[in-house]
Amino acid sequence: MVPGLAPTSALIDPLLVRMMPQNYAAWTGFDALCHGFESYLCKMSSHYNSAMELKVVKMVSDNLREFTYNRMNHKACENMCWAESMAGVSIGFGGGVGLVHGLGHGLSALYDVPHGLASASVTLPLERYNQPSCPQKFAEMAEAMGVDTKGMTKMQASDKWFDEMERLLSDLNIETGNLKERFGLERNKIEYIIKMQYEKDFCVEGNPRNFVFQDCVNLLEDML
Numbered sequence: 001m002v003p004g005l006a007p008t009s010a011l012i013d014p015l016l017v018r019m020m021p022q023n024y025a026a027w028t029g030f031d032a033l034c035h036g037f038e039s040y041l042c043k044m045s046s047h048y049n050s051a052m053e054l055k056v057v058k059m060v061s062d063n064l065r066e067f068t069y070n071r072m073n074h075k076a077c078e079n080m081c082w083a084e085s086m087a088g089v090s091i092g093f094g095g096g097v098g099l100v101h102g103l104g105h106g107l108s109a110l111y112d113v114p115h116g117l118a119s120a121s122v123t124l125p126l127e128r129y130n131q132p133s134c135p136q137k138f139a140e141m142a143e144a145m146g147v148d149t150k151g152m153t154k155m156q157a158s159d160k161w162f163d164e165m166e167r168l169l170s171d172l173n174i175e176t177g178n179l180k181e182r183f184g185l186e187r188n189k190i191e192y193i194i195k196m197q198y199e200k201d202f203c204v205e206g207n208p209r210n211f212v213f214q215d216c217v218n219l220l221e222d223m224l
């Protein structure tokens, strides 16, 4: 990776996104969702970005399936573009991303895994790890995804977010884990990814759970 490499502008056009292959539509659309939920969970999040992120979670949840499989639906394309743009702006308001982007970056850099696919493949186990630190936020995101959480405990409602995410990933045909067979991740590269990439990544600061090196090793090993 080139240090400091970052875009300064983005071209977000509902007509252009119609041209993407189906798998890229699913992966990049999931990335917009990932910006939404990771920024919402982020330690640095503020009321500014939280309000937008919940809307992003709702909009992607409502539109990503249709966007992936029927991109002639202009409304789905437009809504996904809005969600992507809002997620980017709200990161600019101070919400960062976390462990999912952090470890996903390592997979993309070393094994050429498309960014959205990398994040999507590690979301469920990594957010399960984060869940005890902020169950209320997972519960709020489950509501944003359309779950009626009335009468549930905080943890029950929080678990519903994982159910919704599992269903979405399955509908998008995205597998979780199995990183060795799918992308070639080697056990002896795991410490390198964490030391050389994740530890230095801005994602470390924002993740809701504090950084513990061995936990990150274990999480990646469990996804081999």
Ligand SMILES: [Fe+2]
Pocket: 031, 034, 035, 101, 115
């Ligand atoms: Fe991303």
